[in-house]
Amino acid sequence: MDIENIGFINGDIMKCKMQIFISSTYTDMLEERKATVQAVLNANHIPAGMKLFKAGNESQLQTIFRWIDECDLFLLLLGGRYGSIEPTSKKSYIQLEYEYALKNNIPVFAIVLSDRYLL
Numbered sequence: 001m002d003i004e005n006i007g008f009i010n011g012d013i014m015k016c017k018m019q020i021f022i023s024s025t026y027t028d029m030l031e032e033r034k035a036t037v038q039a040v041l042n043a044n045h046i047p048a049g050m051k052l053f054k055a056g057n058e059s060q061l062q063t064i065f066r067w068i069d070e071c072d073l074f075l076l077l078l079g080g081r082y083g084s085i086e087p088t089s090k091k092s093y094i095q096l097e098y099e100y101a102l103k104n105n106i107p108v109f110a111i112v113l114s115d116r117y118l119l
Contacts, residue, residue, distance in 0.1 A: 016091060021068050021106075023050035023097045024077035025084075032077055032113070040075075061093070065100050074101035074111040 020040050024033055035051070040047040048067050068074060076098055083092035091099075101108055 017045055018072040019046040019048055019070060020073045020075050021071040021097075021101070022047055022075050022077065023094050024049075024081060025081040025092075025094060028081050029077055029079050032079070036075065036077060036111075061096065064093070064097060068097060068101055068106060069104065071106060074098070074106045074108045076108060078110060078112045080113070080115070 013107075022033060022036050022040070026070075036046055037047045057091055074097070076094070083094045087092070087095055089096060098108065
């Protein structure tokens with residue numbers, strides 16, 4: 001049993017599956033998202049994320065927030081783009097997702113790709 005898959009319920013050791021929300025810009029991070037999803041699956045966890053939705057309107061944002069609420073961890077992939085802008089807040093969707101996860105005490109793990117990698 002992998003150590004990262006162990007949890008405790010009522011003092012008993014249990015094998016846990018975590019649902020992990022993967023947030024990133026889309027078109028520039030296709031390969032990185034694919035590798036991240038595969039890594040999550042290889043660790044026997046459940047990937048979830050924005051790629052299931054098209055960035056565009058408030059109801060979609062609310063749907064994304066519900067998905068984040070159901071996740072155990074928020075994984076943020078940062079590259080060279082800010083991302084699609086949500087019209088009301090003038091912030092990117094990934095920034096709104098990140099802020100929402102923080103506000104709701106969902107653990108956040110970030111991977112920042114260096115400029116050297118992006119060139």
